[in-house]
Amino acid sequence: MLDIRLHCGPLYVTLFFTYEVTMWSEESFVGGHLALDFLNTVGDTDKSRSANLLTSPEALLDWLAVSGTEGRDAKVTPPLQDDVDALIGFRELTHRVLSASVSNRTPEPDDIQAFEAHIKSALGRAHLDLTVTPPPWIATKVPAHHWIDRFVLLVDGFIRSPEAAKLRQCERCSWFFLNSGRGRGRRWCNMSTCGNRHKVAAHRKRRQVNDKG
Numbered sequence: 489m490l491d492i493r494l495h496c497g498p499l500y501v502t503l504f505f506t507y508e509v510t511m512w513s514e515e516s517f518v519g520g521h522l523a524l525d526f527l528n529t530v531g532d533t534d535k536s537r538s539a540n541l542l543t544s545p546e547a548l549l550d551w552l553a554v555s556g557t558e559g560r561d562a563k564v565t566p567p568l569q570d571d572v573d574a575l576i577g578f579r580e581l582t583h584r585v586l587s588a589s590v591s592n593r594t595p596e597p598d599d600i601q602a603f604e605a606h607i608k609s610a611l612g613r614a615h616l617d618l619t620v621t622p623p624p625w626i627a628t629k630v631p632a633h634h635w636i637d638r639f640v641l642l643v644d645g646f647i648r649s650p651e652a653a654k655l656r657q658c659e660r661c662s663w664f665f666l667n668s669g670r671g672r673g674r675r676w677c678n679m680s681t682c683g684n685r686h687k688v689a690a691h692r693k694r695r696q697v698n699d700k701g
């Protein structure tokens with residue numbers, strides 16, 4: 489009995505810790521495309537991109553599970569911390585490239601080159617799944633490249649889809665989303681977070697002006 493307790497104690501702590509640091513919810517998946525939800529795995533309420541949420545292999549697996557896209561690959565090729573670090577590098581590179589694109593700026597030449605290199609490498613290792621129409625590219629199963637390629641191909645699929653024309657960035661934070669509305673349309677990644685923050689800030693500003701007047 490004592491043995492069981494000794495073994496269960498650290499296990500419980502580990503699980504609790506993992507849960508604490510990787511709390512994804514429906515609010516983490518408001519981008520409208522899984523590639524955008526991946527780019528939105530930061531928790532900042534501003535444009536800083538300093539609050540990374542993809543902190544560990546467990547966080548990545550948890551994100552995949554909540555997204556409903558967890559594949560068998562998670563069991564066959566479990567991600568390592570190096571994979572997660574590479575994903576964060578690619579996520580930030582893609583974020584810079586797409587941020588420039590949505591604000592009609594040309595991305596930095598180094599970023600364009602690196603972004604293209606990622607896609608070419610991933611495609612060079614991928615194969616087409618011809619059982620599906622249109623056939624998607626499937627990432628290599630080679631462990632050293634699998635995870636980065638899987639997300640590079642996800643992003644590549646998005647930027648070449650008709651959905652990419654609807655890409656918008658939240659006016660308050662750095663998150664992306666698809667704007668399906670007409671006219672000016674949606675301005676916030678999520679009305680209940682950034683939309684509300686904007687309303688509160690605007691209200692405060694109006695009150696300050698009135699107080700001064």
Ligand SMILES: [Zn+2]
Binds near residue numbers: 659661662663682
């Ligand atoms: Zn936002």
